[in-house]
Amino acid sequence: MREIPRIPHDALFKELLRRFLPEVMGLFLPQEAALLRWETMTFIDKEVATNLPESLKRIADVVAEVERVDGQPEVILLHVEVEASRKTEMPARMFEYYALLRLLKERLVLPVVMMLMPVGDEAIRLQRYREEIGGQVYMELAYWQINLRDLAGDAYAARLEPVAAALSAVMP
Numbered sequence: 001m002r003e004i005p006r007i008p009h010d011a012l013f014k015e016l017l018r019r020f021l022p023e024v025m026g027l028f029l030p031q032e033a034a035l036l037r038w039e040t041m042t043f044i045d046k047e048v049a050t051n052l053p054e055s056l057k058r059i060a061d062v063v064a065e066v067e068r069v070d071g072q073p074e075v076i077l078l079h080v081e082v083e084a085s086r087k088t089e090m091p092a093r094m095f096e097y098y099a100l101l102r103l104l105k106e107r108l109v110l111p112v113v114m115m116l117m118p119v120g121d122e123a124i125r126l127q128r129y130r131e132e133i134g135g136q137v138y139m140e141l142a143y144w145q146i147n148l149r150d151l152a153g154d155a156y157a158a159r160l161e162p163v164a165a166a167l168s169a170v171m172p
Contacts, residue, residue, distance in 0.1 A: 010061070010082045010083070010084045010116070013082045013114065013116065014061050014062055014082055016163075016166075017061075017062045017080055017082070017114075018043060018062060020163045021038075021041065021062070021064060021078070021080070022036075022038040022041070023161065023163040024163060024167075025078075025112075027156070027161070027163065027164055027167070028124055028144075028146045029112070029124070029144055029146075032110060032144070034069070035068055035069055035070070036066045036067070036068060036069065036076075036078070037066065037067040037068065037069050038066065040065075040066060040067040040075075041064050041065070041066045041078075042064065042065050043062070043063065043064050043065075044063040044064070044065065044077075044105075058093075058096060058097060058100060060079055060081065060097055060101065061080060061081050061082050062078075062079070062080040062081075062082075063077055063078070063079050063080075063101065064077070064078045065077060065078075065107070066078050073107070073108055075107055076107055076108045076109065076110055077101055077105055077107045077108070077109045077110070078109075078110045078112070079097060079098070079101055079109050079110065079111050079112065080112045080113070080114060081093075081094065081097065081111075081112070081113045081114070082113075082114050082116065083113060083114070083115050083116060083117075084116045084117065085117060086115075086117060086119065090113065091127065091128075091129035091141075092129060094111055094113060094127075094129060094141065094143045095129045095139075095141045097109075097111065098111050098141055098143070111141070111143035111144070112143065112144040112145075112146065113127070113143060113144070113145050113146070114146045114148060115145060115146065115147045115148060115149070116148055116149065116170065117149055118147070118149040118150055118172075119145075119147040119149070119150055120150065121147060121150065122147075122150075123146070123147045123148075123150040123151045124144070124145070124146050124147070124151075125144075125145055125147075126142050126143070126144060126145075127142070127143055127144070127145040128140060128141070128142050128143075129141045129143070148167065148170055148171055149170065149171060149172060150172075151171045152171065152172075153168040153169070153170075153171030153172055154168070155168075156168035156171060
């Protein structure tokens with residue numbers, strides 16, 4: 001009997017996002033999804049951003065250029081990171097991705113992270129990364145965090161949308 005190769009969860013989710021990004025965004029972030037003209041979406045393959053001082057390489061999971069419905073600005077970047085393990089440095093990493101993509105592509109960035117493990121927090125929330133000195137906030141980044149394992153799978157399985165039903169398999 002031939003053994004089926006094991007594919008990491010994050011690789012499967014990256015492929016799912018590339019194929020069904022408008023549907024996934026519509027499920028979890030419908031207000032943001034409504035701002036985008038999905039028929040204009042193009043993906044940026046294996047976006048590599050380098051942190052020059054330390055020569056750290058950052059490879060963003062999914063980055064798409066999408067026109068906005070209102071045209072202001074005309075094109076933005078939608079960046080989605082998939083995380084299979086809890087990392088305390090995730091907020092700082094999201095800031096690094098945001099800053100590097102913003103500088104390299106000169107476009108506004110809509111950042112999203114999809115957590116594939118239970119977080120025990122609000123399932124879909126606007127997360128914030130702040131840098132402060134002496135209690136004064138000098139920089140703040142907001143990004144969406146979708147905690148898939150903290151969503152009610154039954155509610156998504158009952159929907160008539162195939163992507164919702166498929167994602168419900170990883171929800172409790």
